[in-house]
Amino acid sequence: MTQTLHVQIKSADRSGLEERLEAIDAGEDVDPSEPTLSIENLETFGRVFRSTNLELLEAIVEHEPGSIRELARLVDRNPPEVLENVNELADYGLVELEEDGQAKRPVVWYDEIDADIPLTTGSGQGRKANA
Numbered sequence: 001m002t003q004t005l006h007v008q009i010k011s012a013d014r015s016g017l018e019e020r021l022e023a024i025d026a027g028e029d030v031d032p033s034e035p036t037l038s039i040e041n042l043e044t045f046g047r048v049f050r051s052t053n054l055e056l057l058e059a060i061v062e063h064e065p066g067s068i069r070e071l072a073r074l075v076d077r078n079p080p081e082v083l084e085n086v087n088e089l090a091d092y093g094l095v096e097l098e099e100d101g102q103a104k105r106p107v108v109w110y111d112e113i114d115a116d117i118p119l120t121t122g123s124g125q126g127r128k129a130n131a
Contacts, residue, residue, distance in 0.1 A: 002111055002112050003110045003112065004035075004110060004114050005035050005036075005110040005112070005113050005114070006035065006115075006116065007036070007039060007045070007049075007113055007114065007115045008036060008037070008039070008115075008116040009038075009039050009040075009041060009042055010038055010040075010118075037092065037094070039092075042117070045115075045117070048089070048094070052077075053085055053088070055075055056075060056085055056086060056089065056095075057089070057094065057095070057108060057113075059075050060095065060106050060107070060108050061111050065105070065106065066100060066103060067100065067103035067104065067105060068083050068086060068103070068104055069103070071106055086106050094108065095108055096108070096109075
């Protein structure tokens with residue numbers, strides 16, 4: 001079964017969060033929301049989802065490596081560089097690092113990313129191209 005992470009470019013929407021948490025604390029049934037990651041701008045989106053990071057995410061999903069070193073071997077890169085990229089992905093919640101003895105095992109819960117990329121700014125005017 002495909003599990004999808006939705007990514008959007010906008011400030012994190014926390015409206016209604018306090019009410020949802022209060023309802024959960026009160027034992028009320030709360031409809032689950034779709035897992036969504038908000039990225040603040042297109043530049044950050046491009047950095048986080050650059051091809052080297054996407055290659056790491058694909059390798060984690062397909063091969064479930066037991067360590068950063070194993071992941072580095074899978075993508076034929078140096079472990080310190082892979083660790084730096086994985087830490088960045090973990091900072092955004094795209095990867096979890098589980099302690100496995102002395103190793104850190106990279107894990108993702110999703111196998112598909114759906115990105116919502118607006119082509120206009122919030123004011124309704126399109127971005128101007130550099131001349």
